[in-house]
Amino acid sequence: MNHVTSETFDENAKAALADSQLRGALRNATSLFGKRRLAAAQGLTNWEDLRTQARAIKDDVLLHLDQYLENFVSQAEARGAKFHWARDGAEANAIICRLAAERNARSIVKSKSMTTEETHLNVALEAAGIQVIETDLGEYIIQLAEETPSHIIVPAIHKTKRQIAELFTQELGIPPTDDVAKLTSTARATLRDRFAAADIGISGVNFGVAETGTIVILENEGNIRLTTSLPRFHIAVMGIEKVVPRFADLDIFLKLLPRSGTGQRLTTYQSFITGTKQNAFDDGPEELHVVMLDNGRSRMLAHPVTRQSLACIRCGACLNACPVYQQIGGHAYGSVYPGPIGAVITPQLMGLEKTQQLPYASSLCGACREVCPVKIDIPRLLLHLRGEITEKSSPEVQQAKGRTMERFAFKMWRLMMLRPWAYNLSARVGRLFQGLVVKDGKIGRVKSFVGPLAAWTSGRDLRPLDQKSFRDKWASDQGKS
Amino acid sequence: MEERSNRNSREAIFESIRGALAASKVLDAKESELHHAAEAAAYLQPGIKHDVASLVELFKENLEAVDGHCIIVETRSDVVQALYEIINKLQGTYLKAKRIAVSDSSEIERLVNLVDVDVDTFAVAPTASEVFNFDVGITYAQAGIAETGTLVLDSSRERNRLVSLVPPVHIAILNASSIVQTLGEALATLRQAEEVSPIITLVTGPSRTADIELTLAIGVHGPQELYVIVNKNLEE
Amino acid sequence: MRVSLFVTCLVDQLWSSVGTSSVEVLRRVGCEVEFDDRQTCCAQPAFNTGYRSEARDVARRFIEIFEETKADAIVSPSGSCTAMVRHYPELFADEPDWLKRAQAIAERTHELSSFLIRVLKREDVGASWNGRLTWHDACHGLRDLNLKSEPRTLLKNVHGAEYVELDNADSCCGFGGTFSVKYPEISLAILDQKIEAIERAGVNAVVAGDASCLMQIGGRLSRHGSKVKVMHIAELLASQEMSGNVR
DSSP states (O other), X not given: OOOOOGGGHHHHHHHHHTOHHHHHHHHHHHHHHHHHHHHHHHTSTTHHHHHXXXXXXXXXXXXXXXXXXXXHHHHHHHTTOEEEEESSHHHHHHHHHHHHHHTTOOEXXXXXXXXXHHHXXXXXHHHTTOEEEEOSHHHHHHHHTTOOOXXXXXXXXXXXXXXXXXXXXXXXXXXXXXXXXXXXXXXXXXXXXHHHHOSEEEEOOSEEETTTTEEEEEESSSHHHHHHHSSSEEEEEEETTOXXXXXXXXXXXXXXXXXXXXXXXXXXXXXXXXXXXXXXXXXXXXXXXXXXXXXXXXXXXXXXXXXXXXXXXXXXXXXXXXXXXXXXXXXXXXXXXXHHHHHHHHHHHHOSTTTTTGGGSXXXXXXXXXXXXXXXXXXXXXXXXXXXIIIISOHHHHTSTTHHHHHHHHHHHXXXXXXXXXXXXXXXXXXXXXTTTEXXXXXXXXXOSSHHHHHHHTTSOBOOOOSSOHHHHHHHHTTOO | OHHHHHHHHHHHHHHHHHHHHHHHHHHHHHOGGGSXXXXXXXXXXXXXXXOHHHHHHHHHHHHHHTTOEXXXXXXXXHHHXXXXXXXXXXXXXXXXXXEEEEOSOHHHHHHHHTSOSOOSEEEESOOTTTGGGOSEEEEEOSEEETTTTXXXXXXXXXXXXXXXXXXXXEEEEEEGGGEESSHHHHHHHHHHSSSOOSEEEEEOSSOEEOTTXXXXXXXXXXXXXXXXXXXXXXXX | OEEEEOOOHHHHHHOHHHHHHHHHHHHHTTOEEEOOTTOOOOSHHHHHHTOHHHHHHHHHHHHHHHHTOOOSEEEESOHHHHHHHHHHXXXXXXXXXXXXXXXXXXXXXXXXXXXXXXXXXXXXXXXXXXXXEEEOOOHIIIIISOOSHHHHHHHHTSEEEEEEOOTTTTSOOSOTTTHXXXXXHHHHHHHHHHHHHHXXXXXXXXXXXXXXXXXXXXXXXXXXXXXXXXXXXXXXXXXXXXXXXXX
């Protein structure tokens, strides 16, 4: 696998920008999803109220997470579910590998789960000699191609049908075709055998209802229903933040999530699973194991700004709305969670050392906040993390490339902005020296040792300082000119 | 040993949650956004209340909008006729429809027995290993949601979990009187049960995907054809 | 009404005509304008780059200076800098005294177009300009100050001007402060979407409420040798030329 990491965000982004096929695909997908989302939201008269309510519910859950978790777990346990607690990804993977080994499992089918992408579960299972098959069509394509997903909702958004057709020809031996229906039915036929043979099904969880112990999973394809219905054992992996208090809350979240994600009023299927089956002869698995994953989530509760991150319902709307994501796609972020929400979650999950570029990978335009169904103030989170980076992070981060210079520049800036004489003097000095670079009333490309100037003028002309500043004009004629 | 380690992890996570929340108390007090407490959620009520006849029409319209087929009939014998027409038509296609599985509702079995079509294999609620060998699955739907064209399948009321999922065609029979208008109403009914059923599935149209270049493809893992026969039960 | 002009450092040094135009428009609608020349920057560059302590110092100074004015309102030809002032309370969560002062200043500070429409209720400020123009929604004005109809109303009332709506007018131009120089390639890729839309609109000028976006858009248009001009809304509203000359 050619894993890119968040550390090299800058280079990853440049590589993505050079990939015209990727950019075309991204442009189509993000604009289509954006339009569908808007139409779906406008189809409800109370969209804004629903967002407000959803956020209030999430805030309530997060402020009392311990209580709601206890309720959820005791209700589900009373109905036969078994719970396993994982402080981090490695522990979650170890639990699942152990459950599989105890049941002599050879083959596992998996439905799309960002949480298991986060823990890199497949790598762990394969290392333990257990075959694991992704069954969501997009995830299946990604798995065949040995890649990672680039979008929360559409994992293979970066691949064209021609690339997928070539992949299927190579891996599954079908004759070349560019018929999407044929590609889809090929995947269906191939995966049917896997479903029939699987010992264990692994799924994610969208919502866990505290008052009933129910887990709710949304999908369109039917692979989640197959994954959770056919094998003898079902393992659900759930982030500890995914609880909602009441069954009634689902009414709100089931209105928000599909509309925000794909613009659908409802996804094709919602599975409500409450414990295990009542009679041995009923359809469905014999055992339900729920793996509760922390992996840095509980830490985020410690501050009201960071806590917002845990309200995320993984709809992907902020990705589609983000001008940066629209240009570079998901892989550049080097994390399973890309886009604006990824730029705030990834550094909190993985620490700032290897992710410090991500909070800066935004123009702070606020489009993400505008579309977020649970009103997460992502720009504020980005600013919070930027503040952590410059002021509270490890020396390694504080002294990273360029930051020492930047800090010095802002110290100078502060001195200048606190003293009008220094501010005026700097402007005068600027006017004096800009003559070196101003031509025809503008500053063209400058190959300068002054990094920001070179960066700006690489693609844009720069407007020079006015010969007379506003304050000078005001001083001479009270702003009449 | 695993028990103990699981307990330890659980304790550690709860400790971390409580510690973080305690640490956040001072900061929370400064956040005005937290001052509006969550209202206890109530199921959302419909703006305009429809009568049964228009609920049936609304259901049909919304189901067809997501590529499902909807046949509205008035009597039990109409249901048999509708089943005949669907299966007969499918038998002329590549789907063949000669291997039929039904849920374990005795009424479904009786109805299907009245349908005059060639059948190679017939089974009631086949098991996970058998169910792959069927072309058509026929079940009841325990409720319908008009505003979204959604079926509510409650697997505690009949064994429909696999029959409604694995065969390429799913035919559901729905009583018009069990169609509610909104998702909220459906959820409220499901919650009212003394115990929420172990498995409830909402189904809105046939299985679909847009994972390849966002091109819609119908029938990826679940049924590729979904027929709903809505029975208005007008015979009495 | 007495108005204290917060001109912003960018306008002061790089785009002084935006400042003089703001003064002209405000005087034309009957305001008395004052300018405190001790003012410098609103602190946004440091705040947005994560240098909160530097930002706090500069914000304190801004508050001190503008607290002294007896004017009825503080008005700025920038949605972004006005939004920064509205964010001041976030900087002083731990200092109750400063928090109150920050809130008071935030409440008194208005962006120009919003001040004209929401406070003065003036939809036509007697501007005239010949040509076809369009509006780019600068992000902070749009999303932090909720300015959407206000600038459009003012532009549609400019005599002699033909207003056309820009495709994706509300999408970012890619400036984003230090973002534009930290990730110039991404910034330019975003910008080029905006430039394409502007060229498609077939206008003589693209108008916005923030000099920073106009530097970004104008810098690319200029690099391409485009004929489309960039104008600040203050410049357009100050314009009273019916002669047909597009500047």
